Amino acid sequence: MRKKELTARVVDALRKLYPDAICSLEYTDAFQLLIATRLSAQCTDARVNMVTPDLFKNFPDAKSMSKASLSDIENLIKTCGLYKTKSKDLIGIAKMITENYGGIVPDSIEELTKLPGVGRKTANLVCGDIYGKPAVVTDTHFIRLCNRLGLVNTDNPRKVEDDMRKLLPPEESSAFCHRAVLFGRDICTARKAYCDKCLLDDICPKKIKKK
Numbered sequence: 001m002r003k004k005e006l007t008a009r010v011v012d013a014l015r016k017l018y019p020d021a022i023c024s025l026e027y028t029d030a031f032q033l034l035i036a037t038r039l040s041a042q043c044t045d046a047r048v049n050m051v052t053p054d055l056f057k058n059f060p061d062a063k064s065m066s067k068a069s070l071s072d073i074e075n076l077i078k079t080c081g082l083y084k085t086k087s088k089d090l091i092g093i094a095k096m097i098t099e100n101y102g103g104i105v106p107d108s109i110e111e112l113t114k115l116p117g118v119g120r121k122t123a124n125l126v127c128g129d130i131y132g133k134p135a136v137v138t139d140t141h142f143i144r145l146c147n148r149l150g151l152v153n154t155d156n157p158r159k160v161e162d163d164m165r166k167l168l169p170p171e172e173s174s175a176f177c178h179r180a181v182l183f184g185r186d187i188c189t190a191r192k193a194y195c196d197k198c199l200l201d202d203i204c205p206k207k208i209k210k211k
Contacts, residue, residue, distance in 0.1 A: 001203065003150075003151055003167055004167060006149065006150070006151065006203060007151060007164075007167040007168060008169075009203055010149060010151075010200060010203070011168070011169070011172050011176050013199050013200055014176065014179040014180065014183055015172075015175070015176075015179065017179070017183070017199060018178075018179040018182050018183070021175055021178040021179040021182055022129075022178060023125065023129055023178060024045040024046075024049075024181075025037060025040060025045050025048060025049065025052075026049045026052065027052070028056075029130075030104075030105035030126060030130040030131075031061055031062050031097070031105050032052070032056055032060075033125070033126055033129060033130060034093065034105055034112075034115075034118070034122065034126055035052070035055070035056075035065075035090055035093070036048050036049075036052050037121075037122045037125055037126070038086060038089055038090065038093065038117055038118065038122060039051065039052070039077060039080045039086055039090075041082065041086070041117075042081055042082060043080045043081050043082075047079060047080060048080060050079070051076065051077050051079060051080055054076055055073075055076045055077060058072070058076065059073075059094075061103065062093075062094045062097040062098045062103050062105075063094075063098050063103055064094075065090060065091065065093075065094035066091065066094035066095040066097075066098045066099075068090075068091055068094070070087055070088065070091065073087040073090055073091060074087045077090070085117070086117070088116070089116045089117030089118075092115070092116035092117070093115045093116055093117070093118065096114070096115055096116070097115070105126065105130070107126075107127065107130075107131040107133070108127065109123040109124060109127060112126060112127070120138070120157065120158065120161065121137055121138050121139065121157065124136055124137045124138075124161070124177075125137045128173070128174030128177070129174065132174075133174075134165070134168075134170035134171070134173045134174070135173055135174045135177070136160075136161045136164050136165055136168065136173050136177060137174070137177040137178075138157040138158075138160050138161050139177065139180070139181050139184075140184075140190070141180055141181045141183070141184025141185060141188075141190075142160070142177055142180040142181060142184070143155060143157065143160050144184055144188065144190060145180045145183060145184050145188050146160060146163075146164060146180070148188060148193065148204065148205075148206055149200070149203075149204055149205065150205040151163070151164065151167060152164065193206070
């Protein structure tokens with residue numbers, strides 16, 4: 001089966017399994033999603049969602065956060081891990097958005113990745129979920145699933161992103177990434193692939209080899 005055909009079947013299957021797939025981070029606007037995603041590095045989304053309500057209550061937008069003291073941010077996000085580095089990045093992001101972009105979160109990967117601590121994964125998430133642009137968010141679950149299905153043969157996030165952009169329908173790419181994360185948490189996990197309850201078992205190369 002060609003990769004394009006295989007990708008189409010996987011997209012269709014996961015759409016049926018997770019029809020309402022959305023980002024598990026809680027936010028109300030572009031700035032909050034950007035900040036929450038930066039906090040999620042080496043931290044669970046559940047933990048980030050416990051931290052952000054107080055953070056955004058005190059600093060709801062770029063302008064207010066740009067004026068925050070480092071200690072204030074550190075105290076609010078301490079349980080997220082790597083909080084010292086993240087605190088510096090959050091204030092740096094807020095200052096740059098306020099001073100360089102008029103308080104508006106940029107809508108391109110090129111501009112977003114100029115912000116402190118913001119990589120392509122975060123930039124793709126913002127572009128896809130906020131601005132509705134074709135996006136490929138190379139979460140670890142996404143990378144694992146694409147490799148196990150034989151769609152890619154690399155763990156390099158940028159290479160996975162580039163390869164999957166060629167395979168995914170642009171209008172499906174952002175939602176597919178969210179569905180892949182859910183599938184990676186529920187069934188095709190890092191510790192074990194639960195092939196016995198996988199709806200992709202008839203097309204998964206690894207499953208086929210076992211038969």
